[in-house]
Amino acid sequence: xxxxxxxxxxxxxxxxxxxxxxxxxxxxxxxxxxxxxxxxxxxxxxxxxxxxxxxxxxxxxxxxxxxxxxxxxxxxxxxxxxxxxxxxxxxxxxxxxxxxxxxxxxxxxxxxxxxxxxxxxxxxxxxxxxxxxxxx
Numbered sequence: 001x002x003x004x005x006x007x008x009x010x011x012x013x014x015x016x017x018x019x020x021x022x023x024x025x026x027x028x029x030x031x032x033x034x035x036x037x038x039x040x041x042x043x044x045x046x047x048x049x050x051x052x053x054x055x056x057x058x059x060x061x062x063x064x065x066x067x068x069x070x071x072x073x074x075x076x077x078x079x080x081x082x083x084x085x086x087x088x089x090x091x092x093x094x095x096x097x098x099x100x101x102x103x104x105x106x107x108x109x110x111x112x113x114x115x116x117x118x119x120x121x122x123x124x125x126x127x128x129x130x131x132x133x134x135x136x
Contacts (some may be wrong), residue, residue: 002016002017002018002087002088003016003017003018004094004100005017005018005084005087005094005095005096006094006095006096006114007020007045007065007080007095007097008086008095008096008097008098008114008117009045009063009064009065009098010064010065010066010067010098010100010105011064011067011103012091012117013063015045015047015063015096016111017084017087017096019039019048020046020047020048020084021046021047021048022044022045022062022080023043023044023045023046023065023077023080024043024044024077025042025043025073025074025077026041026042026043026044027039027040027041027042027070028040028041028042028067039067039069039070040067040068040069040070041067041068041069041070041073042064042065042066042067043064043065043066043073043076043077043080044062044064044065044066044069045062045063045064045065046061046062046063047061047062047063053130057062057097061075065080065098066098066105067105068104069104076105076108079107079108080096080108083096083108083109083110084096086110087110093109094111094112094113095111095113095114096108096109096110097109097110097114097115
C-alpha cells in the first residue's frame with residue numbers, strides 16, 4: 001500500500017509514496033561543482049501536495065530524488081518504479097531508500113526498516129511548480 005510506504009530522497013527527505021505522481025530523469029545542468037557535467041542526470045519526482053499547501057501554487061511539484069551517471073538514469077527510474085509497484089502488493093510499513101557508496105548514488109533498495117542515513121548524495125532543491133523546468 002503506497003500510503004504506508006515512505007521514500008527517502010537522497011537529500012534525506014522522506015516522502016510518502018502515494019504523493020508521487022511522476023518520475024523522470026533530467027539532465028543535470030549545474031554550472032560548476034560536485035554534480036556539474038553532461039555525464040550526470042537528476043532523477044526527479046513530482047509530488048502532489050495537499051490543497052492547503054497549494055493555494056498559491058499549481059498543486060504538484062518536482063523535487064530532486066537523486067543524481068546519477070547519465071547511462072544509469074533510466075535504469076534507476078525503473079528501479080524506483082518497480083519498488084513502488086512491489087509496495088502496492090504488500091501490506092505494512094515499508095521504506096524505499098537510496099543506496100549511496102563513496103558519495104555516488106548506486107541503486108534504490110527497500111525494506112521494512114529504514115537504515116541510518118548515509119551522507120547525502122545530493123543537496124536537494126526547493127519545490128518547483130509543474131511546467132517550470134527544474135535547474136540545478
